[in-house]
Amino acid sequence: MNISIGTLAKRAGAKVQTIRYYEQLGLMPVADRTTGGQRRYDEEAVKRLSFIRHARALGFSLEQIRTLLDLSDHPLADCTAADSIARAHLEAVKTKIAALNSLKRELTRMVECCDGTITAHCRVIETLANHDLCTSSAHGTVQ
Amino acid sequence: MNISIGTLAKRAGAKVQTIRYYEQLGLMPVADRTTGGQRRYDEEAVKRLSFIRHARALGFSLEQIRTLLDLSDHPLADCTAADSIARAHLEAVKTKIAALNSLKRELTRMVECCDGTITAHCRVIETLANHDLCTSSAHGTVQ
DNA sequence: CTTGAACCTACAGCCACTGTAGAGATTAAG
DNA sequence: CTTAATCTCTACAGTGGCTGTAGGTTCAAG
Incomplete structure (x- = not known):
């Protein structure tokens, strides 16, 4: 609930700009902000970003990852x-x-x-x- | 001496736009033009473009290819x-x-x-x- | 001479980021 | 509380290697 974008980046193995880029594409959720306007994340975000980075490391495209994320968001769906x-x-x-x-x-x-x-x-x-x-x-x- | 850009493209396995792109980057020479302004090429150009496409198919970057072309242009140089x-x-x-x-x-x-x-x-x-x-x-x- | 294919320039878009500038926010130390 | 260092913000340009488009011009065959 109190993770800065830099910490998230380190923990999930991404660059700060990449996270903002993913947010723009709708792959990462729009983050809560501090009163000063900085993004703050929770553990869920770390998991999600790790998922994305792992899939990227395996060579999946962002569009494929979008689909995979949708599927993992709806665990009752047919796999x-x-x-x-x-x-x-x-x-x-x-x-x-x-x-x-x-x-x-x-x-x-x-x-x-x-x-x-x-x-x-x-x-x-x-x-x-x-x-x-x-x-x-x-x-x-x-x- | 009388090869159009489309013919060159077909013979060397490239797209027309790609040839113009290579010319822009200085990988292909600035071509002679007809009075109407269209590019005309000779057999030398077919060889050069084939060289580039073959090297690209082998995964060399355009910068690497630039160096390789320089070397093949000066055959007495150390290889x-x-x-x-x-x-x-x-x-x-x-x-x-x-x-x-x-x-x-x-x-x-x-x-x-x-x-x-x-x-x-x-x-x-x-x-x-x-x-x-x-x-x-x-x-x-x-x- | 006409027609239709090929050509021209210039520019935008693709993917998946990465880097930059200039400004504001946060945090730790003193 | 102040200061300095570090982080973060937005917005935008650049990377590589093309590919596609729009709107116009030229060429070669019939």
């Missing part, structure tokens, strides 16, 4: 929705891992073949210049 | 710089793969344990609400 969000996300993660692995192979080949002398013979530059030298076809845009 | 960019990137990729793998494990556990009935028993929500249930400590922010 099929939460499950399918998690499953879809798992699939996306698997795809990303596959892309990154093929990327790792290509980068490893690039680096191993660089003879360390002049750019004209540099495998790194050469590979980038000529896509045909690249065996892995799996990579779309990997972020 | 140590290109090599170290590629090595650093490879390390980053390995780290990302490790994080995603621990994430995959956590998501898999979440999904496997969901009993499909009500949110109160839902492993997905529960895991997100309680970071202590989470075994993988490796995940920072994964994008």
